[in-house]
Amino acid sequence: MSEHTSEELRAQVGELNTYILDNKAKVDSGEVVKIDGLDTRVTELCERIQSLPDDEHASFHHDLEGMISNLDSLMTSLNKMQADIQIQMEQAKDGVTPSIQIDASEIDEE
Numbered sequence: 890m891s892e893h894t895s896e897e898l899r900a901q902v903g904e905l906n907t908y909i910l911d912n913k914a915k916v917d918s919g920e921v922v923k924i925d926g927l928d929t930r931v932t933e934l935c936e937r938i939q940s941l942p943d944d945e946h947a948s949f950h951h952d953l954e955g956m957i958s959n960l961d962s963l964m965t966s967l968n969k970m971q972a973d974i975q976i977q978m979e980q981a982k983d984g985v986t987p988s989i990q991i992d993a994s995e996i997d998e999e
Contacts, residue, residue, distance in 0.1 A: 893937050895945045901934055902952045909959045916966040924963075931960070 893901075912922045938949050 893941075895941060895948065898934070898938050898941070899949070899952060902938075902949070902956060905930060905934060906956050906959055909956070909963050913959070913963040913966050916963070916970050919970075921970075931956070 909927075912924055915922050935953070938946050938953070940946075941949075
């Protein structure tokens with residue numbers, strides 16, 4: 890018998906997708922987010938799904954495709970934020986008042 894049931898793992902995929910999308914929304918609104926360990930969480934979840942019997946883990950194909958798409962979206966948003974911060978730093982060096990503001994004051998320190 891599997892350590893985790895398909896239902897439990899499907900719920901975890903849903904929770905992780907919500908976490909990813911919530912952080913993407915924050916990044917898109919200019920908030921700096923702390924997502925340390927996201928890669929580990931994704932890897933561990935995928936490993937648990939892979940440990941299910943073949944017929945069960947195959948049923949996660951659509952769920953995992955969605956999660957990959959959401960991760961790609963988050964990465965795109967993070968890359969855009971990084972580029973915006975780089976522009977802001979360059980403008981500051983040139984004595985130009987930056988046109989964007991990044992608020993890092995709400996980053997959770999763990």
